[in-house]
Amino acid sequence: QSALTQPPSASGSPGQSVTISCTGTSSDVGGYNYVSWYQQHPGKAPKLMIYEVSKRPSGVPDRFSGSKSGNTASLTVSGLQAEDEADYYCSSYAGSTSYVFGTGTKVTVL
Amino acid sequence: EVQLLESGGGLVQPGGSLRLSCAASGFTFSSYAMSWVRQAPGKGLEWVSAISGSGGSTYYADSVKGRFTISRDNSKNTLYLQMNSLRAEDTAVYYCAKDRGNMVRGHGMDVWGQGTTVTVSS
Numbered sequence: 001q002s003a004l005t006q007p008p009s010a011s012g013s014p015g016q017s018v019t020i021s022c023t024g025t026s027s028d029v030g031g032y033n034y035v036s037w038y039q040q041h042p043g044k045a046p047k048l049m050i051y052e053v054s055k056r057p058s059g060v061p062d063r064f065s066g067s068k069s070g071n072t073a074s075l076t077v078s079g080l081q082a083e084d085e086a087d088y089y090c091s092s093y094a095g096s097t098s099y100v101f102g103t104g105t106k107v108t109v110l
Numbered sequence: 111e112v113q114l115l116e117s118g119g120g121l122v123q124p125g126g127s128l129r130l131s132c133a134a135s136g137f138t139f140s141s142y143a144m145s146w147v148r149q150a151p152g153k154g155l156e157w158v159s160a161i162s163g164s165g166g167s168t169y170y171a172d173s174v175k176g177r178f179t180i181s182r183d184n185s186k187n188t189l190y191l192q193m194n195s196l197r198a199e200d201t202a203v204y205y206c207a208k209d210r211g212n213m214v215r216g217h218g219m220d221v222w223g224q225g226t227t228v229t230v231s232s
Contacts, residue, residue, distance in 0.1 A: 034215065045223065046207075046222055048220045089154060097172075098160045098214050100157065102154070104155070
């Protein structure tokens, strides 16, 4: 049950786009179309932003989009806004071990 | 309003036990799988355990297998985590989270509680 690999940090100016990668293996990311992304502001609970690779829960802006290729999933935030500054975690279904989270990426809006 | 409220955290000595509870409201509790996810101070999220909507299937991370037990009482709309043989590395904020599906199939966790803090220290 090794954590999925994410870059520690990413940044962009307001209005720009930022893409975060999430690399796993064929036993998790590559094996299932069940990748989720969570946003967490300091001191707050995580919030589901993307589920099943590319689907958005109601209320999540369409600036957030997800994709997957092989063992790597990606989250793109377009039109960056100040409130997008947060930690982002990917998560994947991993079969009998259920869920595995990524190492987390801190997004900074410059 | 859909809501999860954890309780039961606190300070416990190494080797001790603690039981966390998570009271659910605003949705049909028995229709959804539930998970516990923890976050050590300054660290990332770690999935701990999950249970199907009926309670018939349970899953654990290797780090807690044999020490933690997840359960649910659907008549009380409450999720539990019994934690035994606690170690310093179990120190974390523990969140309960509602799954989007009835079975634990990776559909994502769409509702989270505010978390309860567990500190394991002598």
